[in-house]
Amino acid sequence: MNSEEARDYFIQKGLSYDDITEGDVCVLVMLLNKHVKQAVKAHTMSVDTMRMSQKIKSKYKTNGILKSCYLYINSHYFTQREAISFNPDNFIGFAGWADSGNTQPLIDAFIEWVDYMSEQLEQISLK
Template sequence: MSKKESMNDMARKEWEKSGLKYSDISEAMFLRLVKILDETLRKNTSGINDLCVTMKPKKYAPVFKKDYRGGMREAYIYCRADYFTGREAISFNSDGFIGFCGWACTTTTEPFIEAFKIWIKELLEE
């Protein structure tokens, strides 16, 4: 198992350990993750210039799809940098899989995982 895979798997295990379910996540909670991620990416030192959450064009804005109770059914955050737009940053897929920037190297993935862990910690402290 590569370091990147283990980092991603460890983050997924933290989610499982938290006991949180998609349906527990409101749109406001999801948007807090977007904000934490953007702040973390702006402090990023991975060598990718101008790495941040994509808000425009609209097709790359964060996506939050609700379940019948108003909780999260699936959600997606995209990112951009100086040489790309609209790459998947963090995805909460409808089948329960949580993805972390599958396009990125281990060093680039670290701030995404860091933001995700901060977010989980905040949710558990509420």
């Protein structure tokens, strides 16, 4: 799946920024860590020093709903490049600086997270 397909998948699953809380972002960060570590171990990223940054820049509405969020990735030769961004205009970006080899683990984590979010919303609506 590529970036555009991942954005479409988010919409197809019926998700929007209104569904995302700070806790949900934490789940995404955990999944990003997992997928980046797997890709580094498998040598599928351009360098084997990629890791998620601890820095998260996010803004929430007073009710806790996401307005914008920027997650970053580091390596031995750069710090805090965009990994995934939830922009204020509802555009979701995936490492615009990177080639497909470096982007794929991020997209894979995002897709796993979208599935998680969709399941959570389904469970909430059943209650």
